[in-house]
Structure formats: structure tokens, C-alpha cells
Amino acid sequence: MMRHYTSVVFGLVILSVASASWGQDASDRWRVVHAGTLLSSPGTLPLEHQTLVIKNDRVDRIVSGFATPESLDLSDAETINLQDHFVLPGLVDMHVHLTSDRSVSLPGVDAGRDVYSMTIGIRNARKTLHAGYTTVRNPGSAGWSIFALRDGIQSGDLEGPRLFVAGHTIRIGTDGSSGSCYSVDSCRQAVRRQIAMGADFIKVYATCSGAQPCAHEKAPAVFMLDELKAVVETAKTRELKVAAHAHTTAGINLALQAGVDSVEHASWLNDTSYHLLLESGGYVVPTLMVKDMIRRGLGNRDPATRARLERSLVEHPRRVAEAFAAGVKIASGSDAGVVPHGRNARELEWYVDIGLSEMEAIVTATVNAADLLGQSEHLGTLEPGKLADVIAVPESPLENISELFNVDFVMKAGKVYKNAR
Numbered sequence: 001m002m003r004h005y006t007s008v009v010f011g012l013v014i015l016s017v018a019s020a021s022w023g024q025d026a027s028d029r030w031r032v033v034h035a036g037t038l039l040s041s042p043g044t045l046p047l048e049h050q051t052l053v054i055k056n057d058r059v060d061r062i063v064s065g066f067a068t069p070e071s072l073d074l075s076d077a078e079t080i081n082l083q084d085h086f087v088l089p090g091l092v093d094m095h096v097h098l099t100s101d102r103s104v105s106l107p108g109v110d111a112g113r114d115v116y117s118m119t120i121g122i123r124n125a126r127k128t129l130h131a132g133y134t135t136v137r138n139p140g141s142a143g144w145s146i147f148a149l150r151d152g153i154q155s156g157d158l159e160g161p162r163l164f165v166a167g168h169t170i171r172i173g174t175d176g177s178s179g180s181c182y183s184v185d186s187c188r189q190a191v192r193r194q195i196a197m198g199a200d201f202i203k204v205y206a207t208c209s210g211a212q213p214c215a216h217e218k219a220p221a222v223f224m225l226d227e228l229k230a231v232v233e234t235a236k237t238r239e240l241k242v243a244a245h246a247h248t249t250a251g252i253n254l255a256l257q258a259g260v261d262s263v264e265h266a267s268w269l270n271d272t273s274y275h276l277l278l279e280s281g282g283y284v285v286p287t288l289m290v291k292d293m294i295r296r297g298l299g300n301r302d303p304a305t306r307a308r309l310e311r312s313l314v315e316h317p318r319r320v321a322e323a324f325a326a327g328v329k330i331a332s333g334s335d336a337g338v339v340p341h342g343r344n345a346r347e348l349e350w351y352v353d354i355g356l357s358e359m360e361a362i363v364t365a366t367v368n369a370a371d372l373l374g375q376s377e378h379l380g381t382l383e384p385g386k387l388a389d390v391i392a393v394p395e396s397p398l399e400n401i402s403e404l405f406n407v408d409f410v411m412k413a414g415k416v417y418k419n420a421r
């Protein structure tokens with residue numbers, strides 16, 4: 001993703017050189033947004049009656065009161081009236097599989113799969129952006145479609161959130177397929193292959209999938225420490241972060257010991273996990289929204305699986321709440337693709353249910369998510385110099401987090417994608 005920003009920045013440099021030679025800034029596009037209430041930096045108090053001044057794709061400045069373009073000496077600027085709205089930074093979801101959709105069955109033929117998953121991805125990308133999510137991280141997908149989707153959105157050909165993609169998940173396997181590995185050398189190779197394909201970060205399956213018997217609380221980690229360390233160290237050679245899918249206690253703690261930046265799902269956290277997370281500054285990406293689906297499907301499970309899942313329905317949220325209370329950082333991640341797309345804010349309802357304040361829940365989907373992406377310079381708040389990712393809702397989500405289902409204005413990098421007021 002870094003190189004995309006590089007090319008954008010390079011483009012702007014050319015633009016400003018060109019406009020300098022004209023002696024004016026006629027090529028700049030200015031917008032003035034009148035926000036009834038503006039939460040510019042989640043974690044700090046919102047302010048009433050603010051004007052957000054946007055130059056091209058970024059926030060230029062914030063002015064108190066509803067300033068007219070004329071008073072700002074920007075007579076050509078377009079005014080966007082959100083005077084009766086609550087305005088906040090675009091939301092970020094750290095765990096979305098855009099090219100997967102449980103409601104759609106893909107053709108079994110390998111050659112066709114990638115093309116079909118691309119069409120699914122295009123639809124879900126639009127749905128996600130219109131739900132107010134202007135950036136998402138896609139931890140693991142098959143084929144090449146996710147790279148094409150990311151680049152298509154980046155170039156402006158497709159409508160969707162800014163995408164950070166992992167490519168193929170690094171997993172235990174001996175068949176030599178992309179992402180599979182079974183030793184220090186082959187794990188290095190598997191990571192380097194994702195880097196060569198264009199991965200923005202690395203995803204590793206540090207444990208079995210949640211519903212599998214081998215993902216029970218006391219199950220051992222599936223990797224060995226030196227293999228996981230090889231994954232992390234190889235990712236670091238290109239300054240890429242590593243996200244570990246991890247359910248079991250041993251798997252979570254081994255991944256943290258190896259130096260991963262986030263544990264995804266993190267079902268069976270324990271005191272050691274909290275300690276390791278606090279020490280490393282790592283994040284938990286809880287994907288609690290999956291619990292809704294697990295609860296609905298309990299009737300179809302065999303008794304043993306059912307008992308295990310019922311316990312995790314209670315224990316997983318409880319342990320995430322305990323981790324948060326201990327000071328562990330949470331970044332919002334829904335696992336959309338496993339659960340429905342475009343309903344990502346359900347994850348934030350879960351956080352409020354387990355005891356976070358509405359403000360703390362919004363921080364997980366803005367400031368914290370930007371930090372975990374390594375993109376705090378560009379994303380997460382609306383401050384001068386940052387990307388103009390702006391959304392609006394009619395009422396305050398600080399009173400009722402469910403208000404985030406009512407996003408009716410979406411701007412990404414200064415461009416308006418939804419204005420349904």
C-alpha cells in the first residue's frame with residue numbers, strides 16, 4: 001500500500017509544480033463541510049458547529065463556526081451542508097474478507113473461481129464503503145482477485161474502501177501451494193511469495209479454524225516457534241506487519257512470543273496473553289460479530305462441538321473485556337465474509353455490550369485501526385494533512401452506537417460517494 005501512497009504523493013508534487021508555473025492554484029479542488037457536531041479525533045470531545053476545509057484529498061484545516069467559502073477566501077469551494085449531522089472520520093475494519101460471501105456459492109472449477117470472487121468483491125466493496133467504512137484490511141484470500149480489487153479501487157475504476165491486503169494466508173502445509181509452509185526455510189519462502197505478489201501485510205494461521213476440534217481451548221499451537229519467528233522476521237524485512245489468526249491459548253501466546261502485531265479472533269486469551277500484549281503493544285482484533293452467527297447455528301452442531309462453542313460464546317467476549325480492562329489495545333474487526341458485509345458496525349455494538357464506552361468503541365475503528373495499519377499519519381482522525389475520509393450520521397453515536405448503521409454521507413479522500421440526506 002505504501003507504494004500507492006508514494007505514487008499519489010508523486011502525482012501531487014507534479015500537480016503543484018504545474019500550478020506553481022501558472023502562479024495560482026486553480027487546479028486545487030476545495031470543499032467546505034459544515035458539521036453540526038464534529039468528532040475530529042475520537043477519544044477527545046466533539047465540537048459543535050465546525051467547518052472542515054478540504055483541499056483535494058486531504059484535510060486542510062478546521063475552523064470554528066460555519067465559515068462560508070468567501071470568508072475563507074475560497075470562493076470556488078463547494079459547500080457541503082451537514083449542519084444537522086454528527087460528523088466523524090471514516091470507519092476502519094481490520095478484518096474483512098471482501099471476496100468471500102457465505103450467501104454465494106462459487107463454481108468449483110479453479111479457473112473460474114477467481115473471476116467470480118472478483119465480482120463478489122466488487123459488490124461487497126461498494127456495500128462496505130456505503131456503510132461508512134472507508135478503509136479495510138483483508139486478511140487472507142485465495143487467488144489474485146483481492147490484489148486486482150485493491151488496485152482497481154486505488155486507481156478509481158472501482159468503488160470501495162481503501163484496501164490493505166495479505167494475499168494468501170501463511171499456513172501449515174506440505175503441498176508447496178502459495179502460503180503453505182512447514183519449516184523455517186519454507187515459511188520464509190511462503191512470506192516472500194506474498195511480498196512478491198504485492199501483500200501489504202502478512203496473515204498467518206497460528207491455530208486451527210474456530211469451529212474445528214483442534215481449536216479447543218487447550219489445543220497446542222500448530223506452528224513451532226522458530227517457524228512463526230521466520231514468518232515475522234521475513235515480513236519485517238519489508239516493514240510489513242503480521243496478523244495471526246489465533247483461537248487457542250497456546251497458539252495466541254506463541255504467536256505473540258514470535259512478535260506478531262495482532263491476534264485475530266483471540267478466543268481463549270489468558271493472563272499470559274494480556275501480559276505479552278501489554279509488553280509488545282500488540283492488538284487484539286476480536287471479531288465478536290461471528291458470535292451472532294455461531295449462536296444461530298448451534299442447533300446444527302454435534303453435542304461436543306455445541307458444548308465447546310457455547311462455552312466460547314460466554315468466554316470469548318468475557319476475556320476480550322478483561323483484556324481491555326487490563327489495558328490491552330483493541331482494533332475493530334468484524335470478519336465480514338464469514339458474517340454479512342455492510343453490517344460491520346455490529347462489531348462496535350458488541351464492544352459496547354461488553355463494557356466499552358461508545359467513544360472507546362469508535363476509537364477501535366478509527367485511531368487504533370489506523371495505528372495497527374501503521375497509517376496514523378494518513379488515517380484515523382480528521383486533522384490537517386490527513387486524508388479526508390468523512391462520514392456523517394443524523395444523531396450522535398456517542399449516545400447510541402447503533403446510530404452507525406445510519407451513515408448517510410460518505411467521503412473518501414475528498415470524493416463524495418454517498419449523500420443520501
Ligand SMILES: [Zn+2]
Binds near residue numbers: 095097335338
Ligand atoms: Zn477471517
